[in-house]
Structures are given as C-alpha cells and as structure tokens.
Amino acid sequence: MRFVAIPTKVVRSYQAGGLDANGQVPERTLSDGAGNPCRHCLGMIPEAAGMLVLAHRPFPAPQPYAEVGPIFLCADACAAGGGEAMPAMLAASDYIVRGYGADDRIVYGTGGVVETAAIAARARELFKDARVSYLHVRSARNNCYQCRIDR
Incomplete structure (x- = not known):
C-alpha cells in the first residue's frame, strides 16, 4: 500500500x-x-x-x-x-479512513475514526474487501481531505 x-x-x-x-x-x-x-x-x-x-x-x-x-x-x-511510509503531516491526531470503489463512491461500512498509529493496520484491513479500490484519509475533526492510500 x-x-x-x-x-x-x-x-x-x-x-x-x-x-x-x-x-x-x-x-x-x-x-x-x-x-x-x-x-x-x-x-x-x-x-x-x-x-x-x-x-x-x-x-x-x-x-x-x-x-x-x-x-x-x-x-x-x-x-x-x-510512498509506503506514513506521511509526516499525519503525526499525532485522529483521522477518518474510508474506502471508495472503482466507481469513486463510498463503500458503505468502511469509514471509521482511527489514530495515526492505527492507519496502516486499518488500511490493510479495508483492502481485504474486494469492493474497495482506494482509501481517503480525512481529518476526524473537520473532514478535510489529507491524502489517498492505494493498494
């Protein structure tokens, strides 16, 4: 990923x-x-x-x-x-990690709030779902887009 x-x-x-x-x-x-x-x-x-x-x-x-x-x-x-390493800007906060399908629409049930340390584990878990093509990392407080995670 x-x-x-x-x-x-x-x-x-x-x-x-x-x-x-x-x-x-x-x-x-x-x-x-x-x-x-x-x-x-x-x-x-x-x-x-x-x-x-x-x-x-x-x-x-x-x-x-x-x-x-x-x-x-x-x-x-x-x-x-x-790249593969956690971006510096994601340090010390909590984020929404949410899956999107190939049609660029939310895959319901994939969104959740996680702390920085849990982002990679949550991403690996979500990518087990074949419906998920990519993920967004968003601010848990303001829902602002941070970055995308690809397989």
Whole structure:
C-alpha cells in the first residue's frame, strides 16, 4: 500500500493561480506553522512560509459522493510526497479512513475514526474487501481531505 499526494500537475495549476473546485483563485497567505499540512509534499508548511488555501475535489469528476473541501498547499513548488511510509503531516491526531470503489463512491461500512498509529493496520484491513479500490484519509475533526492510500 502507498500514500498518495495530490498529483503534481494539479498542484502546479493551483500554484500558478488556476481555479479551484469552486471556480475561485486559491487564497495566498502565510502559514502559522501549526496545523497547515500540504497535500502535495505531505509535510507541514513551515511557519511564515507561503501557503495556498483552496477548495479541492479529490475525485476525477463531480458526482454525489465527490466531496469538495478546503485544503492547504505550499505556495511555492514542492516535491511530491508519498510512498509506503506514513506521511509526516499525519503525526499525532485522529483521522477518518474510508474506502471508495472503482466507481469513486463510498463503500458503505468502511469509514471509521482511527489514530495515526492505527492507519496502516486499518488500511490493510479495508483492502481485504474486494469492493474497495482506494482509501481517503480525512481529518476526524473537520473532514478535510489529507491524502489517498492505494493498494
């Protein structure tokens, strides 16, 4: 299984002023250094670093289950994060881990709140279900999209 960031092509568009999922230009601000995870490098955006705030839909097309929500990105180009290791931005919190089918719709009964230390075990358990094609990791407090997990 691998943790997957928002694709670089999508991020570069946002960083260049491309419109977000709500048709708005991403807001540019400075990170306060706490609680600003970049969904591309999968690390925390350092204090006083440029940051984008925007609406993102981590699905290929609009449909009833294609949630849109706020995310943060580094304002300047950053390297894509991801891989088999737990991303740094997921440290010390609790998250919703939820399965989606090949049709990009929620697989009912797969969502649950887990602490960081249990994400990998929960992902392995959910991937035993043949209906689950991929997972989302979302904030348990605000439901904000964090990253995707692929088999």
